[in-house]
Amino acid sequence: MPWRAGPGERADPYHVWLSEIMLQQTTVATVGPYFRKFLSLFPTVAALAAAPEERVMAAWAGLGYYARARNLHRCAQAVTARGGFPDTEEELRTLPGIGSYTARAVAAIAFDRPGVPVDGNVERVCSRLFAIEAPLPASRPRLAEAAARLGEDPAARAHPSDFAQALFDLGATICTPRRPACALCPWRSPCRARAAGTAEELPRKLPRAARPDRHGTAFLLLDDENRLLLRRRPPRGLLGGMSELPGTPWREAPWTAEEAQAFAPAATAPWQEAGDVRHVFTHFALTLRIRAARLPGGLPSAAGGAFLCPLDALENEALPTLMRRAVATGLAALGDA
DNA sequence: AACGCGGGGCT
DNA sequence: AGCCCAGCGTT
Numbered sequence: 001m002p003w004r005a006g007p008g009e010r011a012d013p014y015h016v017w018l019s020e021i022m023l024q025q026t027t028v029a030t031v032g033p034y035f036r037k038f039l040s041l042f043p044t045v046a047a048l049a050a051a052p053e054e055r056v057m058a059a060w061a062g063l064g065y066y067a068r069a070r071n072l073h074r075c076a077q078a079v080t081a082r083g084g085f086p087d088t089e090e091e092l093r094t095l096p097g098i099g100s101y102t103a104r105a106v107a108a109i110a111f112d113r114p115g116v117p118v119d120g121n122v123e124r125v126c127s128r129l130f131a132i133e134a135p136l137p138a139s140r141p142r143l144a145e146a147a148a149r150l151g152e153d154p155a156a157r158a159h160p161s162d163f164a165q166a167l168f169d170l171g172a173t174i175c176t177p178r179r180p181a182c183a184l185c186p187w188r189s190p191c192r193a194r195a196a197g198t199a200e201e202l203p204r205k206l207p208r209a210a211r212p213d214r215h216g217t218a219f220l221l222l223d224d225e226n227r228l229l230l231r232r233r234p235p236r237g238l239l240g241g242m243s244e245l246p247g248t249p250w251r252e253a254p255w256t257a258e259e260a261q262a263f264a265p266a267a268t269a270p271w272q273e274a275g276d277v278r279h280v281f282t283h284f285a286l287t288l289r290i291r292a293a294r295l296p297g298g299l300p301s302a303a304g305g306a307f308l309c310p311l312d313a314l315e316n317e318a319l320p321t322l323m324r325r326a327v328a329t330g331l332a333a334l335g336d337a
Numbered sequence: 338a339a340c341g342c343g344g345g346g347c348t
Numbered sequence: 349a350g351c352c353c354a355g356c357g358t359t
Contacts (some may be wrong), residue, residue: 102356
């Protein structure tokens with residue numbers, strides 16, 4: 001993990017903070033390349049603060065939860081304005097995008113302040129160590145209490161940074177969600193769930209609600225200079241501030257071709273069916289039908305918030321993963337893949 | 338307290 | 349193809 005300090009090294013608060021924001025709801029493997037890209041584009045928190053928001057959003061494109069990127073930028077500006085990162089949990093907690101978990105993680109890892117950051121890994125370890133049978137999310141306060149108790153151990157208080165990171169490593173490599181390696185666990189002897197044979201079943205969770213389906217149609221329109229028609233989404237909400245192909249709203253009922261046609265950016269273009277892209281969001285699953293066309297001559301409606309993006313500049317665009325796939329599907333149908 | 342918010346990895 | 353994973357901000 002490139003954000004980790006080596007033995008005897010001091011962790012860089014910028015690196016710790018950046019990695020912790022990226023790691024919210026996102027796996028280590030996914031974060032790695034983005035972390036390196038951000039350090040190369042924005043070597044310091046001041047450089048990140050000074051960058052235009054679109055550049056930050058474009059660099060974040062594909063990581064998801066785009067409010068994190070906007071808060072990251074605002075937080076960099078607040079930190080730069082006050083001359084550096086605060087070194088206590090309480091002050092960190094007041095910054096944009098920093099909640100109780102991240103405040104404790106940065107305080108502990110970057111500044112060696114006592115306190116246990118409670119993420120999903122730590123909740124899992126604690127639920128097993130103390131055999132907490134109540135299901136999440138109701139058990140969350142009890143799990144936080146258990147984690148805090150661990151942090152009060154004198155050995156933990158002596159090395160808060162090492163303790164926090166060791167706890168993450170334990171959850172990631174030994175006390176895993178499925179098939180935990182209890183035989184290898186340094187805490188196998190005090191672990192109550194291990195004794196009861198219930199480690200693999202914990203933490204229990206309330207069943208979650210079903211994900212509804214939604215449908216939409218998106219239009220890929222290419223002009224004779226290989227420029228693509230895009231538009232910007234509203235700044236807040238789903239995929240807020242990111243770019244997208246123009247298209248219909250997303251609703252529960254599928255769209256007929258005739259209904260969708262009313263939303264086409266050029267009524268007379270030779271539209272062809274390019275196929276469907278399916279994408280699962282947190283709270284619904286989307287089937288997006290792609291229709292593609294090449295329009296010789298100028299585009300009639302690059303107005304209304306829409307703009308043209310040359311195909312070879314697409315990597316600098318703030319295109320979320322869903323829209324990257326939609327573009328790829330449309331281009332393939334046009335024979336431009 | 339409940340809800341909105343992406344994407345990738347594993348089986 | 350389906351299941352699993354999981355912090356912060358807003359309301």
